[in-house]
Amino acid sequence: MAQMNMLHAINNALDIAMDEDDSTLCFGEDVGHFGGVFRATSGLQDKYGKLRCFNTPLVEQGIIGFANGLASQGSRPIAEIQFADYIFPAFDQIVNEAAKFRYRSGNEFDVGKLTIRSPYGGGIAGGLYHSQSPEAYFAHTPGLKVVIPRNPYQAKGLLLASIRDDNPVIFFEPKRLYRASVGEVPTEDYQLPLGKAEIVQTGSDITLLAWGAQMEILQKAADLATNDGISCEVIDLRSILPWDIETIANSVLKTGRLLVSQEAPLTAGFASEIAATIQQECFLHLESPVERVCGLDTPYPLALEKEYVADHLKIYEAIKRSINY
Amino acid sequence: MSSELYNDGPVVHKPTFIDGSSVEIPELKILKQNGSVYEGSDMPEMDEALAVKVYKTLAFHRVLDERMVASQRQGRLSFYMAALGEEAASVGGAAGLKSQDMIMSQYREQGALMFRGFSLENFMNQMFSNEKDLGKGRQMPIHYGSSELNYMTISSPLGTQIPQATGYAYGQKLQGLDEVTLCYFGEGAASEGDFHAGLNMAAVQEAPVIFFCRNNGYAISTPSDEQFRGNGIASRGVGYGIKTLRVDGNDILAVIKATQTARTYALKENAPVLIEAMSYRLGAHSTSDDPSGYRTREEEEKWQANDPILRMKNWMLLQGWWDEEQEKSLFETLREKVLAAVKVSEKIDKPHIDTLITDVYDVPSRQLTAQLEQVKAHINKYPEAYPFTAGKF
Ligand SMILES: Cc1ncc(C[n+]2csc(CCOP(=O)(O)OP(=O)(O)O)c2C)c(N)n1
Numbered sequence: 001m002a003q004m005n006m007l008h009a010i011n012n013a014l015d016i017a018m019d020e021d022d023s024t025l026c027f028g029e030d031v032g033h034f035g036g037v038f039r040a041t042s043g044l045q046d047k048y049g050k051l052r053c054f055n056t057p058l059v060e061q062g063i064i065g066f067a068n069g070l071a072s073q074g075s076r077p078i079a080e081i082q083f084a085d086y087i088f089p090a091f092d093q094i095v096n097e098a099a100k101f102r103y104r105s106g107n108e109f110d111v112g113k114l115t116i117r118s119p120y121g122g123g124i125a126g127g128l129y130h131s132q133s134p135e136a137y138f139a140h141t142p143g144l145k146v147v148i149p150r151n152p153y154q155a156k157g158l159l160l161a162s163i164r165d166d167n168p169v170i171f172f173e174p175k176r177l178y179r180a181s182v183g184e185v186p187t188e189d190y191q192l193p194l195g196k197a198e199i200v201q202t203g204s205d206i207t208l209l210a211w212g213a214q215m216e217i218l219q220k221a222a223d224l225a226t227n228d229g230i231s232c233e234v235i236d237l238r239s240i241l242p243w244d245i246e247t248i249a250n251s252v253l254k255t256g257r258l259l260v261s262q263e264a265p266l267t268a269g270f271a272s273e274i275a276a277t278i279q280q281e282c283f284l285h286l287e288s289p290v291e292r293v294c295g296l297d298t299p300y301p302l303a304l305e306k307e308y309v310a311d312h313l314k315i316y317e318a319i320k321r322s323i324n325y
Numbered sequence: 326m327s328s329e330l331y332n333d334g335p336v337v338h339k340p341t342f343i344d345g346s347s348v349e350i351p352e353l354k355i356l357k358q359n360g361s362v363y364e365g366s367d368m369p370e371m372d373e374a375l376a377v378k379v380y381k382t383l384a385f386h387r388v389l390d391e392r393m394v395a396s397q398r399q400g401r402l403s404f405y406m407a408a409l410g411e412e413a414a415s416v417g418g419a420a421g422l423k424s425q426d427m428i429m430s431q432y433r434e435q436g437a438l439m440f441r442g443f444s445l446e447n448f449m450n451q452m453f454s455n456e457k458d459l460g461k462g463r464q465m466p467i468h469y470g471s472s473e474l475n476y477m478t479i480s481s482p483l484g485t486q487i488p489q490a491t492g493y494a495y496g497q498k499l500q501g502l503d504e505v506t507l508c509y510f511g512e513g514a515a516s517e518g519d520f521h522a523g524l525n526m527a528a529v530q531e532a533p534v535i536f537f538c539r540n541n542g543y544a545i546s547t548p549s550d551e552q553f554r555g556n557g558i559a560s561r562g563v564g565y566g567i568k569t570l571r572v573d574g575n576d577i578l579a580v581i582k583a584t585q586t587a588r589t590y591a592l593k594e595n596a597p598v599l600i601e602a603m604s605y606r607l608g609a610h611s612t613s614d615d616p617s618g619y620r621t622r623e624e625e626e627k628w629q630a631n632d633p634i635l636r637m638k639n640w641m642l643l644q645g646w647w648d649e650e651q652e653k654s655l656f657e658t659l660r661e662k663v664l665a666a667v668k669v670s671e672k673i674d675k676p677h678i679d680t681l682i683t684d685v686y687d688v689p690s691r692q693l694t695a696q697l698e699q700v701k702a703h704i705n706k707y708p709e710a711y712p713f714t715a716g717k718f
Contacts, residue, residue, distance in 0.1 A: 054530070057522075059518075059521070065485060065492065065522055066522075067492060069488065069491060070495060071492075073497060074500075075500075077492070093519075096485065097482070104480060105460055105470050110687075112687055143685050143686065242691070242692055246691075
């Protein structure tokens with residue numbers, strides 16, 4: 001065990017992955033000698049050489065196209081997109097190519113060894129293009145896995161699982177927590193399961209669900225509600241796609257209430273998918289409408305960021321609304 | 326690591342434009358239409374056996390295209406794309422490679438797969454999307470692929486295979502393999518951002534990839550002067566720092582020579598090569614297209630006189646490696662075989678219902694399994710509405 005922040009944990013996971021398999025590569029904009037603008041790939045070029053850890057030209061569709069080719073060849077690419085806001089030039093290579101590679105070829109070829117890492121999310125005064133949470137765009141794409149950790153321990157275990165998973169995985173890293181979130185992390189190799197939610201706190205009155213950086217905010221709201229005598233079950237979804245319907249549904253069957261919170265805008269966000277599914281699975285057990293506490297349906301603003309975000313007070317109010325319904 | 330910028334050009338003291346005309350792009354031609362060879366030509370490495378194989382592949386290509394376009398018109402096939410008039414580009418490219426090299430293509434390069442030995446049955450099963458199709462009947466006709474033959478499965482989005490080829494070739498280099506990747510695309514696809522991405526990354530990342538552009542004058546109805554204003558695609562290679570060759574795409578000897586030379590260079594230098602093969606799309610873009618709406622008969626006739634298959638035949642006759650008797654019997658046999666294969670493949674069953682959800686992931690997710698069960702229960706309720714699958718699971 002060692003104290004690590006989330007960047008250390010990610011760097012440590014990449015180091016383990018590159019050490020165990022000579023065909024594992026890390027690349028992207030500024031990833032090489034400099035170690036990435038957030039320093040997630042720090043030291044890897046020194047250790048594994050320029051052929052395995054390198055800068056690419058500034059072209060996201062190229063980075064992911066290149067990574068698709070590498071993965072189909074049998075290498076294990078870990079591609080970095082500098083900010084999730086800039087993943088859209090590669091949308092075609094992800095949605096039309098990576099996600100459909102195995103299916104369309106009848107399993108003659110696949111890019112299962114591909115992992116795409118990208119810092120996502122707001123709370124850093126990043127304005128429109130350093131704050132987005134694009135997971136719902138990818139959740140609509142069969143063939144992909146989408147994973148988001150909430151702290152250093154989760155980040156390392158889930159990233160190692162993503163790298164070794166035999167499907168293309170998009171791994172979104174909550175950049176607000178890169179340095180802010182510090183915790184005990186085993187220095188040795190371990191994995192956390194993909195497709196499994198984690199019950200972080202058990203409770204009986206309401207199920208509170210979020211992922212990534214939003215977990216911290218959800219927990220704060222849960223603490224406020226606990227002071228009011230409300231027993232909250234707090235769950236980290238961890239995997240957006242495929243997602244763990246069973247764990248969420250079982251929790252809601254018990255509590256009868258569900259609140260989902262996400263940083264991304266409300267309309268067609270992933271919370272909508274969860275709400276619709278749980279409404280169907282748990283219809284007779286629901287005692288109040290499913291609450292969604294999300295970003296507004298606007299681009300991510302700079303000056304009014306505090307008003308825009310789904311903060312703990314907005315969540316706290318929604319918990320009370322649900323309980324008092 | 327270096328950020329040095331250098332300029333070897335002359336220094337001027339008045340604004341002085343440069344343009345493409347300052348770069349003259351030579352076009353490699355070896356074979357004349359009458360079958361004779363230009364004096365002083367560097368011949369490709371090719372013995373009689375290889376020449377016969379290449380010629381038979383060209384013939385197979387021509388016959389398959391003619392028969393399948395006809396089959397589509399009869400309503401037996403949903404869709405087809407022929408490569409009439411530009412078969413030498415795909416067959417010649419494959420003939421200039423080694424069998425371990427990866428080929429990534431756009432869709433008009435069936436010839437490369439034919440050269441690699443993809444069976445007539447495999448072609449048919451893909452086109453009729455039956456249960457014997459390697460692709461499990463999921464993609465439209467002509468989207469072939471074969472891992473055994475190192476031919477990457479084709480997909481419809483244009484240009485996407487270009488940066489993928491760079492990555493594939495980089496992996497080959499990293500593993501120290503004696504392999505290159507050859508990537509085909511049309512001059513229309515070269516306008517996509519992925520072309521820029523793939524070529525620039527190949528140069529910077531030093532990948533042994535051969536970019537092979539088929540410049541056939543049209544992208545569906547769009548003539549090339551509405552596609553770009555530079556000197557074709559070749560002029561761009563220079564800008565990326567890529568060794569570039571332009572070749573007569575209807576001259577099979579020139580195409581093979583260009584590809585062999587490119588392969589040697591790419592492997593030795595760990596660097597990309599761009600080949601632009603000049604040709605003409607003699608047929609319609611696909612069976613859904615009618616070219617009479619956007620070009621003249623005279624233009625087509627000019628190019629008909631440039632037939633690459635006839636050109637190679639003339640050369641084979643002069644070499645004494647072929648005669649009219651062989652010609653007649655080859656084409657007759659091919660036509661019979663193709664027709665017979667159509668009749669067999671169109672009767673083979675559709676893929677099993679379970680293949681709806683396999684290969685989305687390495688193993689189907691629980692959601693997918695549940696969805697399949699729902700579909701099956703539904704089919705059992707309305708079997709007459711689902712004649713291909715009802716009663717078969
Ligand atoms: C990204 C994308 N845009 C548009 C299309 C539709 N489309 C299919 S073929 C084609 C023309 C391609 O022309 P070219 O690359 O010159 O190849 P050719 O058909 O001449 O062999 C177009 C526009 C597509 N398949 N993919």
